[in-house]
Amino acid sequence: MNLAQIGGEIHNKRIQAGLAQEQLAKFAGLSRVTINQLENGTLADLGYTKLKAVMDILGLDMETVKPSGLKSALTVAARSISTSYRDVITPDMLSTMLRSGIVPVQFQPHLMALLDETPLQVVVKAVAESATPDVPAKKIMKHLSLWANQWKVCRKVW
Known part of the structure; x- marks a missing residue:
């Protein structure tokens, strides 16, 4: 190739x-x-x-196939952003928040951790897994950017 x-x-x-x-x-x-x-x-x-x-x-390797290992980025992301907090976000909850653009106050620190600390390839794959025909990945990425600006996260890529 x-x-x-x-x-x-x-x-x-x-x-x-x-x-x-x-x-x-x-x-x-x-x-x-x-x-x-x-x-x-x-x-x-x-x-x-x-x-x-x-x-x-983008989750590609040099053969442009998905590398093995990361089966569900939503599961990995939900688990990693819940580690330091009493309230736990499930993969379904995270997906709903990503699609709706609505984050309950008690989960804002979790989503800040997603934006600041979660490896970008996990975030991108979680966005793709959450996307639906009604809420495309592009709209979810706009939610992430809006949150990053609103919460003034440290990672400057947003």
Whole structure:
């Protein structure tokens, strides 16, 4: 598979995940122009580390198949953001909050942990798992961005 073919797969996964090119670029530490050129097949070269960063965010490996191991990102995310708190968020609760954009006050610290501390590939996959035809991943990503701005989270990618 060549870089142009990989770029096409990255484009498809980015759209499926509801990410804008600029968001993916921030998550991977690259410029939006680089992501655009990668997706359009006009990028002449991109180092392994940079390409791997993009693909890891989207849950792809170098063969553009989902790597084994992360079966349910919602389960992993819900468990990890509930670790430090008495109130536990279930995967279904997390999915509902992501889709609705509504977070009960007692769960705001949990969602702040999701935005600040959860690995981005887990967040992106949890968004994709939560998306429905009525609430696409792009809308869920807007919820995350809105919360990040509202709660002034430390991770600057939002």
